Amino acid sequence: MVTFLTTYSIAPGLSYCVHPHHRNRMRGKSQWTIGANEERDVFVSAKTQNWIQSSEGWGLHIVGGCVAYVGIAQDHARQLFVAKFVNGNQNQFWHGYPADHQRHAQDIPSEFVLRRWLVGGLLPPQKIAKLQRGKPCSL
């Protein structure tokens, strides 16, 4: 049983939990490099923008109008800028982690979300294409 570091109540029936495995330098787990409050804000922003679908969603950490890194990959070195959120037990008890598009195809955002990012100009097409093909992609 995982004990979450912090649980935020986002809305009635909707919670966001900070998962310890992505903040305790655990081997084989990507790690957040932004604060827990910022992690929550990325989730809330993703929810507001409709980037969260039924059981998974993706978010971006936007600072001063630009996308910023959110964490590091499971090698604890490579920087990552996409956050993935999952509805753990399908009970609106969400948690998230820095998504590694090079390692896990499931970490690549859905076409729906990528299209929104592309049309909204949040990421240039070059970056979106690299995300989709598992290519190295830096900001």
Add this chain to the structure above:
Amino acid sequence: MQPLRMTIRGTYWDSQVYSGKLYLFSREGSLRTIDWDRLVESLKVPQELGLAMHCAFLRSDYFYGNQWNMLFEDKEVKSLIQSKFSRLAERDILVSEQIVGECTLATQDSPFPFPHADTTVYRNVLYAASRSGIFRSSCRRKKQAIIVGNAEKIWDCPMLSISASYNTLALAAGDDGLFELEINKDEGVPDKNAEPKEITKKNCTAANWLYFSTYGSSHVGDGFLADFKMIERKRQSDIARDWIGPNVRKLEKIVTAQKIFLEKGYSWGTKDKICQATNSRVEVVQYNPWKETDEERLRPLGTIQLQPWKGKVISGGIALLGTIIECENAIVVVPSEGDPITLPGEPVNWRVFPRSKYYENTLHIVYEDRLEIYSFNHDYFVDQKTKRSGIRFAESRRGGGFQGR
């Protein structure tokens, strides 16, 4: 010899050229099918450059093969033909919106989830790999305005890259590994009982064919050769003529890039060449699956020294024209002869067509505001047996077996 460059302005996502059609996927999610033959023919060039123009963009196969050996041994003839390509290369070919419009056969919504990760065309079927899985759509000419048919999902596993040959799709699925899916050669769909076959669980972000073997590239792990053997099934007897089935590919072993190159680095392979990029050099190994011993199958060809990278190596490709290295801020082409050519800028997408028959000398690069089609025409005059950069042209290829046209 400098390459020719054709520019088509627009905001594109991906491009394919196959059997006289140019397929342009736009960033708005549409697919435009263009009569490529007509478009090239409608670009006015002086009559004396017509042959070069035709070979550069429509018939890359024309100058290959033994039939020209005697002609090209004549230095005057060789020099004359080279000069035609050089004169054409001095012109920047900009395709006007009007010509694109006149040559457009159809514009439709992309039949695939947009944005897709990768596409390939094989036996008149357009395949797409995407986050939602693998899709297929027929691109045979139809009477209706819509050229590319509705897409059919053939597997729902998220996929990063796709490549087709030997009636098989090679599929790169990141940490899930490299898969293969056999397809029916007539319809391009998997047979009823066909299941995707896991070749290896090793991380794989791009898959390409080395004859009947495959090469998996990876940035987080070691690249690898999935070394296959072709078991030829012959007729049982000439008299009975009992057909006992097609040749069968059999996986022999997985050979890691570290074993091939003895060091780490991003690696990729196509046909008879495997490359590994380390610092500012590319190591090249020649692959021959018909040889028995490992030493004969994988023969080091040497090192191609380059200027320091324009950033980290992102991906690579190999075609007859040479080796292509995508760096963070440029694409570097190492031609089979001559100095490397740097094409600055971060591309949205790029592709070469090593399985095609007529477009093997072209490199498509989609930039933010245009598609650039480069045509390289130096390789017709290069000794194919000794070239280090680029795959080798084999005369036997003219006899068929290559599906892309």
